[in-house]
Amino acid sequence: MRVLLTTVGSRGDVEPVVGLALALRELGAEVRVCAPPDEDFAALMARVGVPLVPLGPTVRSVVGGSQPPTMEDAFRLARELVAARFDTLGAAAEGCDVLLAAGLMPAGARDVAEKLGIRYVFACFQVFGLPSRHFPPGTWPGKRSPGDGTGKRVLWEQDAQRLNALYGEALNSHRSAIGLPPVDSVREHVFTDRPWLAADETLCPSQGMTDLDVVQTGAWILPDDRPLPDGLAAFLDAGAPPVYVGFGSMAALAPRDIGRVAIEAVRAQGRRVVLARGWAGLVPIDGADDCFVVGEVNQQALFGRVAAVVHHGGAGTTTTAARAGVPQVVLPQIADQPYWAARVAELGIGSAHDGPTPTFDSLSAALTPALTPATRARAKSVAGTIRTDGATVAAKLLLDGAGRDRPSRSA
Template identity: 55%
Template sequence: MRVLLSTYGTRGDVEPLVALAVRLQALDVQVRMCVPPDEEFARRLESLGIPVVPAGPPVRELMRGPTPPSAGELSRYRDELVAAQFGILPTAAEGCDALVAAGLGQIAARSVAEAAGLQYVYVSYSAVNLPSPHHAPPPRTGWPEPPVSDHRTLWEMDAHNVNTQFAEALNHHRASMGLPPVDNVRDHVYSGRPWLAADPVLGPCPETPGFDVVQTGAWTLPDERPLPAELVAFLDAGAPPVYVGFGSMRPSPDIGHTAVEAIRAQGRRILVSRGWADLELVDERDDVFAMGEVNHQRLFARVAAVVHHGGAGTTLTAARAGVPQVVIPLPVSDNPYWAGRVADLDVGVALLGPAPTVESLSVAFDTALAPETQARARALGARLRTDGATVAAARLVGALR
């Protein structure tokens, strides 16, 4: 039995599929993964014995530019990605029984599976990506923000925007493969039975008319890597610090300085994760420690709170560790959604709107570090599941057999 897993994005997009791949391998399934060509993804997969099929332009190159890409640049980038997928996925899928695609950017995946007669599974990591009258679509970078607030109208406009970007190219390729055209690209990619790889407590699935959603739980793996000795020494030297990190996102340039100042005002020590944004230290005082990529599962168990951008993976890891969160979401993708979930569950604070100031962050920390918030965060952590990837792997294998 062979399965092709395909996604395009940052580490937060790739790691859940890595977890599924490992669980499938444990069931004697041969797996290969189609991911961006960035070197860190290749190293990660090769270390697990997972064959890598690179597709599309490097992600880090896009995320680390001095200025955000323009709408025109993003449109060309998306067109390039679709062309790369139709050029690479058919060969990558040869000999496979199923194709699992994560993310709306996987425009070619269902057509490739259809042409080859493979089982197709679309997976989302956040419920906000699935059309529902209970929430608006997530912000899509480079596309216009609609001047309405009705959820149904917003989803209709979202489908129109996706069609405008992708329909012509998708249907051109489908015609060349002998497949009929589609009139709703977004719902075509999602399929009628999408999977939701999110924890049912942290990110429950609302009503989604027209879709039979399968919620498996979040796809993660235990991380057994030790923390660097220098970091352990810093942690051991005083009270639990507050973690600040924005992963692969590019926050406002002064956010690191603002956060450090606000945390110091609380009398707390600080951990700064440089991330893809290369956050800089304010100074060299001994109450702050800068670090690169480390094991968040081990680290978050030793911090007082986590300040982050609202990525699905970071939100989940902090929640499982039972620590409060202060989320400063960028207005992209599912970041605002996860910020809202942290606020709704009362395990932290969501700072939406203008860039945070020392004053607004100080108020947020007063709430996040309060004993009652800490108690709710610990209680939530005990309720979250850890078997989502195992459930998904068993479900897929069962369907194929």
Template identity: 60%
Template sequence: MRILLSTYGSRGDVEPVVALGERLQALGAEVRVSVPGDEEFAALCARAGVELVPAFAPVREWVKEMTRRRASESPKDVAALISGQAAEILARQYDTLMAAAEGCDAVVACGLFPSCAPARLVAGQRHMRYILATFCPIWLPSAHNRPHEYPGHPLPAGVTDNRLLWETDIATKNALFGQAINSWRASLGLPAVENVRDYVYGDPVLLACDPALGPWLPSDLTDARQTGAWILADERPLPDGLEAFLEAGPPPVYVGFGSIAVAKEAGRAAIEAVRAKGRRTVIARGWAELVLTDDRDDCFAVGDVNQQALFRRVAAVMHHGGAGTTVAAARAGAPQLVVPQIGDQPYWARRVAELGIGAAHDGPVPTAGSLSAAMETALAPETRIRSSEVARLVRADGAAVAAKLLIKMFGRA
């Protein structure tokens, strides 16, 4: 069985897909992984031993270009910009996936809606089995949660019935993505689809997040199969300099915002807040390219390191609320301070607070004072105890569960 896995996004989108590919190969499937060809993602694929088919452009280049375009647009044009970006992803990634799908029996599309649409079209053209996977419950229609609100398409005021709001979500996705998808279908000689959301989602869908952190409550609006998070094992040793720093004093606070290009002031505020608590700091440069604020010996800067190993040795993890970082910290039993920025990050911040394993920062712009206040919760002894309890509930076999399920599903006639 040959399976194509596809996503277009940052580390939080790519690493789970690579983890799934590794598990599928362990079950005897032949796997191709189409993800952005950035150096760090190529290294992930090499580590897992899966074949990389680079997507249409490195995602760091793409994000920089989209950020530049967005800065030149007025707020009222953001919705049009989103539609244009989706159309460009579809047009450019379609050809990549058509070539990558040669000889494949099935395709698994992961991540955000625009990156899944070309995979859905290719599956139809290649007569392949298709399934979509997502990494957070909020993206799936459910009577238990509200839809994500897109720029230029606010949810109707005063409506509390989630079923009605998910009907609105159909209209929103048609408005944002319908023209791109149906124009492409027309170019292939195919009729338009009236509901692009359900066309791209398909049925069933996979939910690749941990049930302890982001439980799926059954709903007749979506047939979702929750597998647990897809975690790629990391056996890399920590760099010698980091090891020496960790050994030289008490557990530090980790500060990192992943692929979110937060302002440099956020890094400075974090270091100041951690120092105010008498703690040391490990700061991850990330896509924001955060740097040390001085040459004092209570801070250490890192690039791409083994979070699975590092998080077991820190006092707390301050981060942006990406699904991958949230589950990594939770598995390690590390208390969290989440400063959510976009997308599903407010959801993960809320869940961290609800579970008692950390604090959710109020808003996306931190100050030394606001972070210091939130750290009172994150560094409290009871938060450490609760984090250790929840760590025992987080499963590590989500990718294996998903791989077995997919082999079973795709093996049916």
């Protein structure tokens, strides 16, 4: 069977898809991935031998500047991505049996599958963004919703209208060009009524959380057996477990002075620091030997050797830390990150920082309970419930055509 996977977004949107690609290949499928041509992503796929078909602009060119993208940038990117999907996916999907789309609103993917007469699956990595009676929608560029007092049903209707304004014209224009009728709701069209949820059930339960009939496969985890760099390994061996601080693909959105604030707060706890440079380009605040800077590194190996993980609350980092049984301190910035912060706190496996911008005092207040023996014990306990077979579950569903059936807990 030939499978085409596509995603757009940060590392947290790409790595799970590569994990699924690897699981599919291990089951005998021919698979390729259409994703942004960032060097980080190309290196990730090269590491496991999965072909990358470049799709759209690099993510760094969009979010890696000193200022967040403007509303005009967002509308322009939406049009560009719709066009790129019709073009790139249209060619890459020839001869495929199924097309699975994830990441930033993949408008255009289902339409290519429809034109070619192949199966289409939409997958997401969290319930955030799926219509729900329990929580309001996130923020898309466009007309703002009224403040407090507006019911959730109305807010979700307005969310659908914003998505239509963002993607609808471009989507229907391209559909018309290939002989397909227009769609009324971009969101309903892209999501379908049975989206897949590639998230762990303990960390992100879907039962009753969305109005859609979700197929939850578990998180798609890409195994990583790379050794830690010699310098990092020596640093870890030289003392008590340090605290990891990293904000992944957050660049312009990373809190101002987060490096300085985090290092000072961690030092005040009597701990050393492993500082992840990330897209924000974090650097040490002095030449002291209690701070070690890392670039791209095997987090699966590293997190098991640290005292706590301070991060932005991406789905991938949250899941990796939870698997490692290490306490977390989450400083959520955008999108689904507040959701993951809340889950970490609810599960008792760490702290959720109040707001996106920490001070020394506020981060210290979040670190103190996270570094207690009780929180570490709770994190170790929850780690035992995190499933690691989600990518295999999803791969089997794709290959046997059983996407309409829910995977059993023993799948």
